[in-house]
Amino acid sequence: MNYPSKLIEDAVVEITRLPGIGKKSALRIALHLLKQNDNLVQSLADSIVKMKQLSKNCSCCNNITDTEICYICGSNLRNKSILCIVEDTKDVLAIENTGQYNGIYYVLGGVISPVNGIGPSDLNFEKLFLKFPSQDIKEIVLALSPTIDGDTTSYYISKKIKEFGIKITTIARGIQVGSDLEYVDEVTLGRSIHKRIDFESF
Amino acid sequence: MNYPSKLIEDAVVEITRLPGIGKKSALRIALHLLKQNDNLVQSLADSIVKMKQLSKNCSCCNNITDTEICYICGSNLRNKSILCIVEDTKDVLAIENTGQYNGIYYVLGGVISPVNGIGPSDLNFEKLFLKFPSQDIKEIVLALSPTIDGDTTSYYISKKIKEFGIKITTIARGIQVGSDLEYVDEVTLGRSIHKRIDFESF
Structure with missing residues (x-):
């Protein structure tokens, strides 16, 4: 793919590393950022760096x-x-x-x-x-x-x-709320019948 | 939606401003970034800020x-x-x-x-x-x-x-390469017949 400049290409490469974002979406995001106010882009960058630097794991859980x-x-x-x-x-x-x-x-x-x-x-x-x-x-x-x-x-x-x-x-296993019985997979449906529960407790 | 911390919430709000990214994807991206190396996150942030600061419009086009x-x-x-x-x-x-x-x-x-x-x-x-x-x-x-x-x-x-x-x-208008005639919209198909071209020049 052609990029208007090396700077944009670098940004696209970095953005593509994020989950669920391919090259086309990354380019779209980069061009969108170029149209934004300087402060907005800086605040996006600051927020992710700050989140990364200051987050830690709870010592308890x-x-x-x-x-x-x-x-x-x-x-x-x-x-x-x-x-x-x-x-x-x-x-x-x-x-x-x-x-x-x-x-x-x-x-x-x-x-x-x-x-x-x-x-x-x-x-x-x-x-x-x-x-x-x-x-x-x-x-x-x-x-x-x-x-x-x-x-x-x-x-x-x-x-x-x-x-x-x-x-x-x-956690309880069975058919999902709102699902159509016809399309539930066999293992789940079979298990749901085998492990059926009292209607009262439902 | 509940967030583990204010820092993550702030980052999610910023990421949600990007095109095509909703709250769920933004949270997924934020949690993904937390698992990454510090340098990678810094380099993502730097690349977008640098792209924004140094990009300009060609004086010619x-x-x-x-x-x-x-x-x-x-x-x-x-x-x-x-x-x-x-x-x-x-x-x-x-x-x-x-x-x-x-x-x-x-x-x-x-x-x-x-x-x-x-x-x-x-x-x-x-x-x-x-x-x-x-x-x-x-x-x-x-x-x-x-x-x-x-x-x-x-x-x-x-x-x-x-x-x-x-x-x-x-640029030429007409039916798209690889499309199925049956599903082409009426305006496009009508125009394609009306403005038909020599088979030789096709």
Whole structure:
């Protein structure tokens, strides 16, 4: 592709590194920025550098934060006897946005994936297991993705936690709200029938 | 939407201002940046600020450049007797990428649009019309979008240029290469039949 100048080409190369942005979108973004006010472009650049420099992981749950302890771990309104284990900060946000959970979280930073060479030692398990004898946790909610890697990780955690005698739950699986039965995949539908629940509890 | 920190929220707000990027994509980009090396984030920020600060319009054709005269106007290999008039730098890039044009360009920076209150005085027409008596231009190619505004602008330019006795052409219109006749819109198809061309010249 031809670029009007080396400067634009450099910017396009940098922008293309962002997820979900190809060369055409990057060029569109670059040309859009050129039309903006100098201050707006500077403030975009400053905001991402500042975010990167000042963000860190919560010392308690590994969630991303700009303070020592994240706003969830630091809140007095949270039920600290329920701990939800998730893969990533994105999953914390997704669950928070439902408004259905009032416990605390623990962010693993990934899942066990033998195919990608990620074993238990590569994840934040130690800090997790250290929590149990000392803290007053009564329930662990496993909220990992329903994939082979997610299930492997859930199984690993559940085995390790069993010795502490803590109740272990996992997010419900089944057909999605609003989906059309006809198009639901066989495994999900089969499991939904096999693991059917009381209509009353639905 | 909940954000892990104010810093991330600020960055998401800035990123959302970019074209084609909604809140979800912006958050995905922000979390992606947090996982990257400090240098990579700094270099993204630097590249966009530098591009914005050092880019200017070519004094000859208004194309975006980082030198006084853009690489097209400054090239000795270009046929300077053909001038292609386009709306935007994006259109210069699109035509350059075809490899089918070896003349020079003139970037208007917009089209006449009565609906949006853009009249001839808001566009770079003066510099364009000053070119004709002095420069050795033999053909003007009107390459504006085939919309009402584009056609209005083409008509305006053609009327103004007529007095200089320069040949005026416009990019060919018709059915798109690879399109299915059945789905071509009626106006285009009707015009393609009405303005049919010799098979030999096809």
